Amino acid sequence: MLYDVWTVFWRDWVVLKRRLTKFILARMVAPMLYLVAFGWGLGRSIQVSGGSYLDFLVPGILALNSMNISFNSITPVHAERIYHKSLEEYLIAPIVPDAFVLGKVLAAVLRGLISSAIIVLLAFLFGANLQLSPSLLLVLVLNCIIFAEIGFLAAMKISTYEEMSQVNTYILLPMSFLCGTFFSTQALPDLLRYFIELLPLTHTSFLLRSLAGGNGADMVSLAVLGVYAIGGFYLGSRAFRNLVR
Amino acid sequence: MIAIENLTKKFPHRTQSGTQGEKTAVDGISFRVGRGEVFGLLGPNGAGKTTTIRMLTLQLAPTAGRIAYEGQDVREKAQAIKKLIGVVPQHVNFDQDLTVRENLELHARLHHMGAKERKERIDELLAYVELEDVANDGVRRLSGGMKRRLLLARALIHRPKILFMDEPTVALDPQVRRKIWDLIRQLSREQVTVFLTTHYIEEAEALCQRVAILDKGKLTALDTPENLKERLGKFTVEWDEEQGRAYKFFAQKKDAATFAAEQEAVGGILIRPTNLEDVFIEITGRKEGL
Secondary structure, eight states, X not given: OHHHHHHHHHHHHHHHHHTHHHHHHHHHHHHHHHIIIIIIIGGGGXXXXXXXXXXXXXXXXXXXXXXXXXXHHHXXXXXXXXXXXXXXXXXXXXXXXXXXXXXXXXXXXXXXXHHHHHHHHHHHHTTOOOOOOHHHHHHHHHHHHHHHHHHHHHXXXXXXXXXXXXXXXXXXXXXXXXXXXXXXXXXXXXXXXXXXXXXXXXXXXXXXXXXXXXXXXOHHHHHHHHHHHHHHHHHHHHHHHGGGO | OEEEEEEEEEEEEEOTTSOEEEEEEEEEEXXXXXXXXXXXXXXXXXSSHHHHHHHHTTSSOOSEEEEEETTEETTTSHHHHHHHEEEEOSSOOOOTTSBHHHHHHHHHHHTTOOHHHHHHHHHHHHHXXXXXXXXXXXXGGSOHHHHHHHHHHHHHTTOOSEEEEESTTTTOOHHHHHHHHHHHHHHHHTTXXXXXXXXOHHHHHHHOXXXXXXXXXXXXXXXXXXXXXXXXXXXXXXXXXXXXEEEEEESSHHHHHHHHHHOOOTTOXXXXXXXXXXXXXXXXXXXXXX
């Protein structure tokens, strides 16, 4: 099982290694724009409780960026299934199906973490204050796992490229803005707020902001992320097994 | 080696009246394939050949029926059986982001081969299919013939006991096709079972010890090419009529000659040995695929 996880991860690592420089450069663009536009630009005139807006913003960017990167790292699996049919190699191989899901998710976590490290570096250059800790890393990893699993599920279920990009438009993009990333969910009308607070990214933002500010982690939020991560793995694994139906 | 009983696959399908229905792609087929046998599955387009291969290679779960390899049921011993089989698919399905060698290495790793064995086997097979020069190129850059040779090399890495080939020589030069035929014969001598589907009837005739003909999901014939031809009549008379080419089959050469002598056949008349294509067309119908 572990060897098979490694095989799946190895494949993604070979591909990533070849494009590592391009990957890193591309990952710098979006966070840089967020930091400039919302940190320097708008942020100067915004006051949030207990610190600068930049300090408030950076955990939010970490949350939404790790979400987007881990989700999008899995989308090539969709092309492998529908267009290149290269997923057949794994279906006919004597491997445990869960090893495939796990390997792909871990590879997406790696990409998510590389891009998070870039943001942390940029944030320090922009003069933000944030405290790094193992708990903060754990939350980031959980967030990457959850959205890699959602990406995996989409890659298994969706049949066209167009619908695949609609997942980005209808699910990831609204979450990027609303889930406590750029502003506190307190500002939202109650009904919308309750809904937003059910979503995993909201809890990631809460946790990252709290941990980066030197405060502890909220256990409820951690539990919510845990439930999403386990549920996502179950659904992803089931969808992969159902490919042969 | 392989025992198939009452194998059936139904797909969901929207009927002409727009209601949800089922379409039967493979309809209760049963047969056995022996060790070291070269077995051909023939049939017109859409007969269910690829669906059958996908079920036999565990890429598709049957709706009903049983598949067993050396007495082991595929539902119970899936991992063990996957080690036994190699698959050459109809379409090219390489990992587009990997090089030729990396594609082979991925396959070897998925079959749990150690680093040393992996390298030796990959080098050996690259030499065998004459692709050493492009080993480090991306698979996108290969020509059609190179891709088919690479598919074959990949399927053989883990030394399968049963090789499935879905249309292995489609769109290949005669030279490459002959090379693949030689390889299939060689594998058969090494007691590897080869299960192939093909459109080229002469290919099946040249290679297969037994052939099965699948038509609209049902098995309509299964025998050696010789027996099938003999059943139809070993001699064929063909000539032109107003409606098109006409054929008649005879067990005895003398009867064929007598019949031919009686025909007017303005455009000439031909007496020749019956071939497997005649059998195929008689069984699956002249108008199929038109």
